[in-house]
Amino acid sequence: xxxxxxxxxxxxxxxxxxxxxxxxxxxxxxxxxxxxxxxxxxxxxxxxxxxxxxxxxxxxxxxxxxxxxxxxxxxxxxxxxxxxxxxxxxxxxxxxxxxxxxxxxxxxxxxxxxxxxxxxxxxxxxxxxxxxxxxxxxxxxxxxxxxxxxxxxxxxxxxxxxxxxxxxxxxxxxxxxxxxxxxxxxxxxxxxxxxxxxxxxxxxxxxxxxxxxxxxxxxxxxxxxxxxxxxxxxxxxxxxxxxxxxxxxxxxxxxxxxxxxxxxxxxxxxxxxxxxxxxxxxxxxxxxxxxxxxxxxxxxxxxxxxxxxxxxxxxxxxxxxxxxxxxxxxxxxx
Numbered sequence: 138x139x140x141x142x143x144x145x146x147x148x149x150x151x152x153x154x155x156x157x158x159x160x161x162x163x164x165x166x167x168x169x170x171x172x173x174x175x176x177x178x179x180x181x182x183x184x185x186x187x188x189x190x191x192x193x194x195x196x197x198x199x200x201x202x203x204x205x206x207x208x209x210x211x212x213x214x215x216x217x218x219x220x221x222x223x224x225x226x227x228x229x230x231x232x233x234x235x236x237x238x239x240x241x242x243x244x245x246x247x248x249x250x251x252x253x254x255x256x257x258x259x260x261x262x263x264x265x266x267x268x269x270x271x272x273x274x275x276x277x278x279x280x281x282x283x284x285x286x287x288x289x290x291x292x293x294x295x296x297x298x299x300x301x302x303x304x305x306x307x308x309x310x311x312x313x314x315x316x317x318x319x320x321x322x323x324x325x326x327x328x329x330x331x332x333x334x335x336x337x338x339x340x341x342x343x344x345x346x347x348x349x350x351x352x353x354x355x356x357x358x359x360x361x362x363x364x365x366x367x368x369x370x371x372x373x374x375x376x377x378x379x380x381x382x383x384x385x386x387x388x389x390x391x392x393x394x395x396x397x398x399x400x401x402x403x404x405x406x407x408x409x410x411x412x413x414x415x416x417x418x419x420x421x422x423x424x425x426x427x428x429x430x431x432x433x434x435x436x437x438x439x440x441x442x443x444x445x446x447x448x449x450x451x452x453x454x455x456x457x458x459x460x461x462x463x464x465x466x467x468x469x470x471x
Contacts (some may be wrong), residue, residue, distance in 0.1 A: 163384060165376070166199045167223040168206040168215075170328060175352040176410045177279070177372075177403060178202045181225060184399035191391045196384065208327045209233075210308060216377055223376035227281065229309045231373050235267035235275075237452040240460055241371040244315050245440040247464075250408060253280070253369050255467050256460055274381045276374045276393065277400025282346030282411040283366035287359045289341040293426045303342040304331050312344070314446050315368070318439040331355055346370050347414035348407060356418060364425040365433070374400060 167185070171177040178200075185198035206212050206221055209230035215221040224230065228242045240246075240256075247253050257278050265275040286292060290300045298321045305312045305323040316323040324340050334340040335358040343355055344367065350356040374396055381389060419425065428436070448454045 162194055162197045163380070163388075164197050164199060165222045165380065166201065166220070167225070167376075168201045168212045168221050169225045170204040170209060170212075170227070171225070172203050172352055176348065176406050177225065177281075180399055180403045180406065184395060187399075188392055188395050191395065192388045195388055196392065204329055208307075208329065219377075222380045223276075223374070225279065225372060225374050227306075228311065228371050229306050231371065231375075232309070232311065232451070234271050234273055234375065235264060237267055237456055238264050238371070238373070239311050239447070240452045240456060241278075242311055242368050243440075243447065243457075244368045244443055245437060246444075246460070247369050248468075251471070252464055252467055254404075256463055257371075259463060260459075268375060269378065272378045273375045274378050276376055276396035279372040279374065279400050279403045280407055281349055281370035281372060282407050284344050284346055284368045284370050285366060286363040287343050287345060287350055287356065287423075288361050288363075289335075289359050290361070291426065292342075292361060292363045293428050293432060297429075297432060301342045302340045303344065304334055304340045305344075311447065311451060314450075315443050318443045318446070319436065320439075328353075332358070335359070346407075346411055347418055348411045351414050351417060356421065356423060359423065361424045361426050362418060363428060365428045365436070367436075 167181070169178055169181060181200060181202070185200060188196055189198065201221070206215060209224070209226055210233065212221055212224050212226075213230060213233055216224065226234075228239055232239045241253065247256075261275075261278070268275040286301075286303070288301055288303075292298060292301060298319060301321050303316060303321050303323055305316055305325050307325040307327055309325075313323055313325070321342075324334065326334055326340075331340070331343055331353065332355065335343070335355065342359070343350075345353070345355065347362075349370075350359075376392075381392070384392065444457060448457055
């Protein structure tokens, strides 16, 4: 009997020790809209595990992927009341916190990855200060890749974009402004409703990086992709300021180091996987349409209208000029 009693005491002490260890840990609830098994979500799991190991479980993550916490605006509301502590956001969520960062997604502004990397890294501290002012810490940027138009209908024929009914992320002023300028009919809805919209005919088109079209399983419902990259899709990993600064200085440094490393790795992976995704789309008989010369001229002309509009509402003229100067110097030296 004494042996059983002693065994019970040992088990109880172990359980209490485990509870005490958990109680001394900071549990960070982090949300993503990207699906389980996707490149972005898999990278987050690896990043979380490395931070847990490096902090000796002083920091522990609970990951809510696949949009189970709602769309990005839902997640932001939950962060503000403390139900979610950190999140990986696309430009939509980023724009609500720090609108100026959306300049990284200005249509037709960036010609290649090198230009994006230059501007993002040069202005990182400036953008991070914008997040701090709003109660968040910018841990690192990521990206989903260059965005293309996908559709069930031709987009480069004589009628151009006239037959297109395109999804636009609800409450995304940058995308809505851009589609309006390109004379594309936009239908706002949550990202979780895109599949249904394509199935019911409410929409017949969407914009996405190739990898996103596959990850969200939208591509089987379309026939065409306009082979002309429209914008870069930027993402970011952010955490509530009060949660981050409640960590020890050592663990803050660990989190910054690991998240920046994984952010850079995620950018590399996203670019690699987008290249593969283009091949998958071709294998699945998606027709890559080339825009007509007149269409290209129209898109580029309308992009200037978009910049002017966004300078009024999203980012300043000074910031736009700073980015233009960086790009001009880069192009001259390339």
